[in-house]
Amino acid sequence: MTTTSLTQSRGAGRAGDKVFSGAALAAGCLILAVLFGVALFLVVQAIPALVASPDKIQGGEGFFAYIWPIVIGTVIAAVIALVIATPVAIGVALFISHFAPRGLASGLGYVIDLLAAIPSVVYGAWGAAFLAREISPAYDWLANNMGWLPIFQGPASATGKTILTAGIVLAVMVLPIITSLSREIFLQTPKLHEEAALALGATRWEMIKMAVLPFGRPGIVSAVMLGLGRALGETMAVALVLSSGALTASLIQSGNQTIAAEIALNFPEASGLKVSTLIAAGLVLFVITLGVNMIARWIISRHKEFSGAN
């Protein structure tokens, strides 16, 4: 009798184990399925736009002619964001990891993380209502004094709602991402390397240049790549800040458009082939960001294996 009850209870426990591990496995596979599904459903819904005759696509010259100006616009906005954000973010990360007083450092890190907590639509509203207005005199100055450069060609936009403003707002949004990742890497620098440099008489900056930055370089690169992924896909800041238009070289005139903003502005009212066109645009964005992110993750994982930190 006792043996039966023992085997029975064991049987129940084994079933519990099976069910539980099965559920965990299924959840893991579901994630892979979702990512695969994202690609699949985007492709399926985008096909009508890709095979449609060119004159039916918006602009009348086919999907490629429709997509390439906004791809370029997306890249321009993201590059502006990175050019501004990267030096500042590395400076902030160094400040928190090596310059700020120990007791303050984590609190200051939390303050920077607050930047990441603010919703993107609020950044968009801030950029459109405050930054664009405040910065337009600077654009006038640029147009008057640097106008010989194609990117600062006048006349400057009177409202300040230009791709440069959008890029600045994007820079603010990617700053906390680059900062937090670089900070983690800087904190992992082997203490012995730092102390050896200082013991040899290096100043703090020389120590950072010789020990911290070489160690952190792959981390910085991947942090910048992740920031790039975020900047490429960010929607609201651009949709609210930029008064969009045709592709132009000048950064201080209204014009240009990004993929994400194009989708957000047109999707709610779209129907028929227009929906397919926008989903196809989303697919292009997905492929670009996926590539950028995969390269970034690959650099991180490759770095993990031979880093002497652990």
Added chain:
Amino acid sequence: MTSTLTPVRKRSALTKGQLPKFAPYVVLALALVVGAAIMAVIGFNAFGWGIVSAILFTAGLVGWSAAVEGGRKAKDKLATCLVVGSFLVALLPLISVIWTVLVNGLPGLLDPGFLTTSMNGVTGAFDNKSVEEGAPVVGGIYHALLGTIQITLLATVISVPVGLLTAIYLVEYGEDRPLARAITFFVDVMTGIPSIVAGLFAAAFFFAVVGPGTKTGAVAAVALSVLMIPVVVRSSEEMLKIVPNELREAAYALGVRKWRTILKVVIPTAISGIASGVTLAIARVIGETAPILVTAGFATNINSNVFSGWMASLPTFIYTQILNPTSPSNPDPSSQRAWGAALVLIILVMLLNLGARLIARIFAPKTGR
């Protein structure tokens, strides 16, 4: 005769050529004064004063250091100035955003009925009246608040079990198998999916399965789950990993099954970290605009059913009020409502962030006696 020897105080060779301790303060004071003078000539504003003073301070300190201490120390001073400066520059937008939202949002938030009425039936005529005749601004965010809470709640209900189970698989069952490594990699990749692509995926999925043009709160919840699951997986995984192996082994030694060990030992130990991670994930998706925009549409009325009909949410409410004011000729009441909603949204996000920290502290496992 003994001559009294007076000791000759020589400065030590080691401290020779160092700036006095008070040097930065002197330079700062000078920079502020000279900066104010320059700004007084070309037209004063506080922002320009700060910039000019910062540049003067850096130039002054580095120049003085180069003259007294030599090039290497001067370079060090320059780097310190740049690093501290970049931190201050990073604080500017944070302060500016919070200030702008507070100043513009308070009038909207203090409007009676702002939190308890919807935009149903509020037309441009009301807004024109409030601008031209000074009538109070009508309409509120009740419908949007309700929509945000419902969509976020449903997204949480979908994401937490999937995310937590995946984390359990990775930590307890995965054992560095190829599948586990693939899941880790793709979860990382998934954190980088642009939010609008997640929205398009949910829209495309429901267009294909339910029918073209399906836009409900549930579609938005699916879109938000795509963004939320990776965050939940990552934070839960970290938390499960730091549960000491001794606890698991003690449970196994008592003959406890693995699944009961996980449910009764591992998860309760890590629950504070998991809960705070989930709260942070909610804080991240509650402000997402783009995915809701393409999946739930806009609504001006109260919709309490996530599974049918268009639904409003706070972020899309802000977006539409700014981009398409209720009364195109008098956009001020709309922008007042938008800023009020932005203030509510920021308060929600900050509360969630604070809540995450409190949860982590309160429910942290008791150690020792």
